[in-house]
Amino acid sequence: DAGVTQSPTHLIKTRGQQVTLRCSPKSGHDTVSWYQQALGQGPQFIFQYYEEEERQRGNFPDRFSGHQFPNYSSELNVNALLLGDSALYLCASSWEASSYEQYFGPGTRLTVT
């Protein structure tokens, strides 16, 4: 049973560029959440997708957007990258009708230069 997978593992982009990160949830899970973790900090909630719609959103600007596909996989898009967007981006999946436990992927390390 595959866990949560994310791609790519590492990414280097230039200020002003756009980036797309991808996540496949754990088998049987239908809800995907995205988090940003700056160095030395705890993860911060970006948004959550359920039934292909954004259901909850944290305190992040509109430059951060996402999408969920019918197979429950998800993308995180960040436009007009800033140096401060450099972070580990974590995807977590869960099952809407069940427990509150979230299963995290290994993350994508984004560096903006």
Next chain:
Amino acid sequence: SQQGEEDPQALSIQEGENATMNCSYKTSINNLQWYRQNSGRGLVHLILIRSNEREKHSGRLRVTLDTSKKSSSLLITASRAADTASYFCATDGYSGGGADGLTFGKGTHLIIQP
């Protein structure tokens, strides 16, 4: 913004000793969870305690929750070198059901000396 704070920020103990970490949070919660993170990689869920529970055990882990003080503690007994990691508490709010976005603290970095 971070919901809570873990204390201490860093902890170094000898293998075999017990490690205790504390977490404080600010708002009412449904549940509080503890996660472990090794070397900046993905988080691993350790234990969940519901707001109507006061104590929970899982293997070498013991978690307590005091909702009146808005605080929780994680005790790891008989520590091992493999327990070296960062530990985070995470809370979810009263949005009514399902798995909500979690609010994490800044974490406690635990080092187990062999």
